[in-house]
Amino acid sequence: MTQQIVELQGVGKSFRSADGTARTVLDGVDFHLAEGEIVALLGQSGSGKSTLLRIMAGLIAVDGGSVRYRGQPLYGPARGIAMVFQSFALFPWLTVQQNVELGLEARGVERKERAKRAGAAIDLIGLAGFEGALPRELSGGMRQRVGIARALVVEPEVLLMDEAFSALDVLTGERLRDDILQLWDDGAMPTKAMLVVSHNIEEAVLMADRVLIFASNPGRVRAELPITLPRPRDVDSLEVRALIDEVYKLMTVGEAPTAGRSRGQPAHMHLSDRLPDADVDRMEALLELLVDDGHDGRADLPQLAEEAELADHELLPLAKALALLGFADLADADLHLTVLGRRYVEGTHTLRQQLFGQQLLAHVPLAAHIRHSLEQAPSGELREEPFLQLLRESLDAAVAERVLRTAIEWGRYGEVFEYDFHTRLIHLPVGDALASDGTPNS
Numbered sequence: 001m002t003q004q005i006v007e008l009q010g011v012g013k014s015f016r017s018a019d020g021t022a023r024t025v026l027d028g029v030d031f032h033l034a035e036g037e038i039v040a041l042l043g044q045s046g047s048g049k050s051t052l053l054r055i056m057a058g059l060i061a062v063d064g065g066s067v068r069y070r071g072q073p074l075y076g077p078a079r080g081i082a083m084v085f086q087s088f089a090l091f092p093w094l095t096v097q098q099n100v101e102l103g104l105e106a107r108g109v110e111r112k113e114r115a116k117r118a119g120a121a122i123d124l125i126g127l128a129g130f131e132g133a134l135p136r137e138l139s140g141g142m143r144q145r146v147g148i149a150r151a152l153v154v155e156p157e158v159l160l161m162d163e164a165f166s167a168l169d170v171l172t173g174e175r176l177r178d179d180i181l182q183l184w185d186d187g188a189m190p191t192k193a194m195l196v197v198s199h200n201i202e203e204a205v206l207m208a209d210r211v212l213i214f215a216s217n218p219g220r221v222r223a224e225l226p227i228t229l230p231r232p233r234d235v236d237s238l239e240v241r242a243l244i245d246e247v248y249k250l251m252t253v254g255e256a257p258t259a260g261r262s263r264g265q266p267a268h269m270h271l272s273d274r275l276p277d278a279d280v281d282r283m284e285a286l287l288e289l290l291v292d293d294g295h296d297g298r299a300d301l302p303q304l305a306e307e308a309e310l311a312d313h314e315l316l317p318l319a320k321a322l323a324l325l326g327f328a329d330l331a332d333a334d335l336h337l338t339v340l341g342r343r344y345v346e347g348t349h350t351l352r353q354q355l356f357g358q359q360l361l362a363h364v365p366l367a368a369h370i371r372h373s374l375e376q377a378p379s380g381e382l383r384e385e386p387f388l389q390l391l392r393e394s395l396d397a398a399v400a401e402r403v404l405r406t407a408i409e410w411g412r413y414g415e416v417f418e419y420d421f422h423t424r425l426i427h428l429p430v431g432d433a434l435a436s437d438g439t440p441n442s
């Protein structure tokens with residue numbers, strides 16, 4: 001029988017933002033981590049993955065549901081659980097050895113034993129010979145290894161890794177990841193289970209025994225894909241490519257705003273729905289890529305990611321934005337150009353802007369609302385603050401800010417409205433403003 005180490009049931013968590021409104025970040029999260037497994041967690045930025053990890057480590061309390069560690073309710077930091085972060089705050093004046101010993105000092109381990117165990121963790125992670133070095137003498141990859149040694153030195157049975165490789169350059173990140181997998185597969189680590197949060201689908205598929213897809217707003221486990229292929233896995237093998245496709249599919253279906261829409265029909269959005277973080281130039285480049293190189297208007301996402309040299313978390317918002325605006329269809333892990341998308345790609349710059357503006361007003365209620373409000377305003381201009389306020393009613397402040405930035409960027413491109421970065425005023429485009437004496441010329 002599989003031995004559960006950590007079990008979360010119906011976990012909920014809200015945060016109060018600066019203006020006092022509560023926002024539910026996690027709701028009804030069911031999750032368990034069993035002995036012997038690596039679980040990868042994928043999900044949008046802000047969906048609550050780091051919050052979930054902090055809850056599992058006992059660093060923050062839940063508002064609802066239960067967290068059990070080895071069958072016991074978890075109150076406060078769990079001794080057997082260690083976290084690895086994207087980047088470590090190493091103490092610059094302490095050597096590698098001293099930085100690693102720190103975790104043991106806090107636990108009252110005596111001096112000789114500390115030195116021995118830190119030395120072993122440093123060896124294990126491939127830093128032998130650097131015990132006396134200061135952090136500034138190390139490369140980014142080596143510093144991250146020190147951080148991992150600091151987590152491993154306490155011999156945690158659970159290791160929670162929060163985007164542990166994403167601050168490193170690609171090759172360094174991959175090497176460190178492969179080294180850790182090797183240690184895991186060789187049984188050289190004291191660790192019995194790992195939870196890995198990642199933005200990288202490939203990484204998740206190469207590492208995990210189970211991949212979980214997290215939904216946002218509120219965060220909860222939306223889908224799960226077990227992976228039984230033995231490690232090390234070959235990223236170019238057909239099996240791995242198929243699994244990556246599968247994860248892409250899981251990530252693109254059932255997530256607003258593309259939820260429940262049939263082909264060719266952009267989803268119905270609400271005023272304060274999140275907008276995908278997509279930059280117009282990149283959306284355009286992606287559309288162009290779809291007609292180039294013999295794609296003939298259709299390509300699968302993993303292939304596009306590779307050709308466009310984009311990471312998954314960069315490509316997905318672009319694909320979603322194109323679908324939202326009706327320029328492409330996103331079905332399974334395939335992106336294909338719509339008739340309108342083809343007109344767009346073949347159009348002049350002016351036609352492109354017109355089509356963009358038209359689609360924006362038709363499918364993004366926030367943009368339509370801003371435009372409508374401007375048309376009502378005698379001066380044709382409005383402060384951004386009330387719009388932010390409106391978004392903050394249902395979104396976290398940082399997300400609200402991002403959504404408004406995106407709407408403004410898209411609106412400017414489609415000449416639906418303009419924005420002044422000095423005054424932070426949104427206003428009608430010049431041609432329109434002149435005519436906005438009550439008879440807007442839209």
Ligand SMILES: Nc1ncnc2c1ncn2[C@@H]1O[C@H](COP(=O)(O)OP(=O)(O)OP(=O)(O)O)[C@@H](O)[C@H]1O
Binds near residue numbers: 015016017044050051
């Ligand atoms: N201590 C806190 N107080 C208030 N809000 C918080 C706090 N911690 C997290 N949040 C909010 O909770 C939401 C989820 O944050 P979290 O960091 O867990 O997301 P994430 O999935 O890890 O995102 P990313 O992929 O960007 O790391 C965000 O909207 C964030 O602003």
Ligand SMILES: [Mg+2]
Binds near residue numbers: 049050051162
């Ligand atoms: Mg995070």
